[in-house]
Amino acid sequence: MQHLKITFLIYSILALLLASCSGKQTLRGVFKNQTPYERYVAKLKDAKLDQTALGQDWLTAGKQALQDSIIVALPFKETGYFSAEKPKALGYRIDAKRGERITVNLEMKAREAALVFLDIFEAPAIPGAEPDHVASADTLTTTLTYEVEEDLPHILRVQPELLRGGQYTVTIKSEPTLAFPVAGKSSRNIASVWGDSRDGGARRHEGIDVFAPRGTPALASAEGLVTRVSTTPRGGKVVWVSDFNRRQNLYYAHLDSQLVSPGQRVQPGDTIGFIGNTGNAKTTKPHLHFGIYRSGRGATNPYPYVHASSVTAPPVKIDATHIGNWIRIAARSANVRLQPNINSDVYTTLPQHTPLLVTGGTTDWYRIRLPHGKEAYVASSLVEATHKPINSGKLSEAAPVLDQPYTGAPAMDHLKAGSSIAVMGKYKEFSLIKNETGMIGWLPGSVKLF
Known part of the structure; x- marks a missing residue:
């Protein structure tokens, strides 16, 4: 309850601040040379929201998306969900060629209108260096186009404003910047x-x-x-x-x-x-x-300037009802990959019944958050829904319900002996459970039921 009050207070301050900024110059000066994202960050700092845990998480998510961007081949399409309570940013790394025009289209389905920041960066040639910002979209639009000027990997970052969420679909494609120079040919x-x-x-x-x-x-x-x-x-x-x-x-x-x-x-x-x-x-x-x-x-090279690909973005085939919900490994073991393709590097191999939180998906790959927080991809053929528990019954002894699967994690609640639960999955020495009120969390140690 206390967390909800703090979140509501932050949201109220943020809404009042952003609504009253028109015509008022802040101490950080004129914004005309700043991107929409930078202007928003300046407003957060003027309201001291960067000193709150939620504000810091939002800023960290934006930086992390540039470092942990996934490599995608164009055209690309992904559907997913932004949680209003947990700040998140998406990072997509594109092998762009000089002469191409990169077009990004974003669709958002949300109960309340939200600002969403679309920014493109040239990836740094030196590991650890800051990427070079090259393009951004006005927050009132959901389309961004950029003519690539250098043969360098580029990073697209997509991030909604603080305390705003909803389902997104992002489509990225490349087009030629020049008309083909021979009539009737391609x-x-x-x-x-x-x-x-x-x-x-x-x-x-x-x-x-x-x-x-x-x-x-x-x-x-x-x-x-x-x-x-x-x-x-x-x-x-x-x-x-x-x-x-x-x-x-x-x-x-x-x-x-x-x-x-x-x-x-x-x-x-x-x-x-x-x-x-x-x-x-x-x-x-x-x-x-x-x-x-x-x-x-x-x-x-003129080729990227005039090449019009006939390939369209493959449809998203995953079960969209799983977005924002838990699934689990159905196979005896499954490879989790850094990018949504079979040739991508394997990040880890998980045993059967490992629970995964679905945050999105592209083609027939789920974008998932692993129990320890890392996001990666798993093939839809290797997982199953958690509607049917792997075990169920009543707790033989009282136990805390943790919000994360590690020793010392905060307890969301304490269940009494005799409480009815369903075991949805297992990760290391923790079990993901759902109780009779619908609360989902982690129980430490082996769950003893009767």
Whole structure:
């Protein structure tokens, strides 16, 4: 009861503070250069809520999500639950490529509207270093888009405001930032990729080759300005377009003819010429050599800029009724993995009847919290519901009900001898039980029933 009073008091202070912040400058100064997340943290500190246990847990959860992010392959979709009483943040690590656009969509189902902070970071190259924040969403929106600027792993953090919870579904996908440069074709028609050997290994291919019949239109991939139209020994008939929005130049080579002039503005989809095999491509079939050169950085791989994946995020197949509830290992033993795929590293192997709290799930993997608090994944085929107890009866002696399975954990209640209980699972020397009032907790030692 005391815990509930403190939580209510914190919530009341927080609500009043955040509702009265409009037009009032705090001692931390103007927020215009801060992200929504940073502005929220500043408000917590001004209200001294960072000095409370709940506030500290919220701040720690945000930092922990960046350190313990799970590796996911795009497209990715996960459903789960944020508890209002237990602060939590999600961290997803993405192997992002320069030229991709990362799109994040968040759906929240909650009794009360909640601010949810979406932030993207470049992962640090040095272990232990601070990640570099690169993008955030306005808290009034549930979509975040970001054009990747460097070939680095990126981390998406998702965290609701303090004392707000609900069911979430997060979807992450990647898209090309440029339109495909050949009419009627796609990345499936690329026959020579970045880095292929050229001139007997003397140089490397600085672009992609898209094969198409002679006379197929070559298209502007971005809004820009034609800067050069010329003929060269290697590229044959070429066109250069300056990409207005990305400080880079697009290079079209081996054209059969050019339709644009220097100084001409183009929009995505405009025809700038027709496919051919001029220059040093005269012995090959007609194709477009497409290259991208970044200002001051040189050539970069065009493939991520134009590749549109046909793969959609796989559906979430887990039993959503288990989210927020306990399940247990059904097999004789089961591997718990760090990521939701069979090739992921095994975090631990658990014996039959080990209870696990479901916090979410993706495809046919449950995101679970282990009895000691670590979150990981287990295949849905290896677990079962706890509706049917592994044992039940009346306690032969009085026993405390602990809130966690370790010696010295706080006691939630004390059960008298003769109390009816159902044993839902076992972890080490502790049993997860439910009593006749529906309370769930841990009993130490071996449970003796009659």
